[in-house]
Amino acid sequence: MDDFYLQKVLDGDTEAFRYFVSTYKKYAFSMAFAILKNQYLAEEAVQESFIKAFQKLHTFRRESLFKTWLGRIVINESLRKAKPVKIQATMTIDDLPEADTLQVENTMQSIIQADQSRCISMALEKLPAEYALALELFYLQENSISEIRTMSGWSESKVKMLLLRGKKAFYGHLSQLLKSETRELL
Structure with missing residues (x-):
């Protein structure tokens, strides 16, 4: 299915990229959150990763799965944003x-x-x-x-x-x- 939408985007149908966002947003967020440990930074890293993936889609060589390629972008973007963050959660x-x-x-x-x-x-x-x-x-x-x-x-x-x-x-x-x-x- 990825190949079908990939070709649609490459042929000029930019709306077809929504498929990738809806399919891989949870996957990308969980990877970003594992690195950043902060919801807002992770969401920002994911958003920037999808933008980069869209902009560089023409460079995707299809030697691996799109999911793997996107995962690499998310990891790099998250590591770039990584800073020590302290989170506290309490419930009484x-x-x-x-x-x-x-x-x-x-x-x-x-x-x-x-x-x-x-x-x-x-x-x-x-x-x-x-x-x-x-x-x-x-x-x-x-x-x-x-x-x-x-x-x-x-x-x-x-x-x-x-x-x-x-x-x-x-x-x-x-x-x-x-x-x-x-x-x-x-």
Whole structure:
């Protein structure tokens, strides 16, 4: 399908580029967010990446998938914007709505899931950008090592090394975070 829309854009139908934006915007955002760890910077990097992809579409050689080519642009644009950013997220029991028992149970379940996501996000935020990106691409985006290698320009051994070290660092940060969360609760 990508080839069809790619040819339409190259033939002058600029509106056909909307296909690529709608198809790959979540993919691009998750990669940018893995590097930048800031929603607004990630959105900006994605927007600029799509603009660059549109402007340079005539240079796309079709030796790889469009998704891979776009991924490389997003990575480069995100790394260019990368700056240390501190994000804090909190939720208190006072945020729970007053409702019947079933609604309270559903809300508690949602809070537990949100807290798990928050802990995972906080652990990912502590990782170096390369580790976070490798883990994002492999585990969350489900790209193969070969696809990650093509997108990032890293060697296969570097991708494997980043995944291994990234997992170890992630688990280390997560266990530290959970220990401190447990101490705060007690």
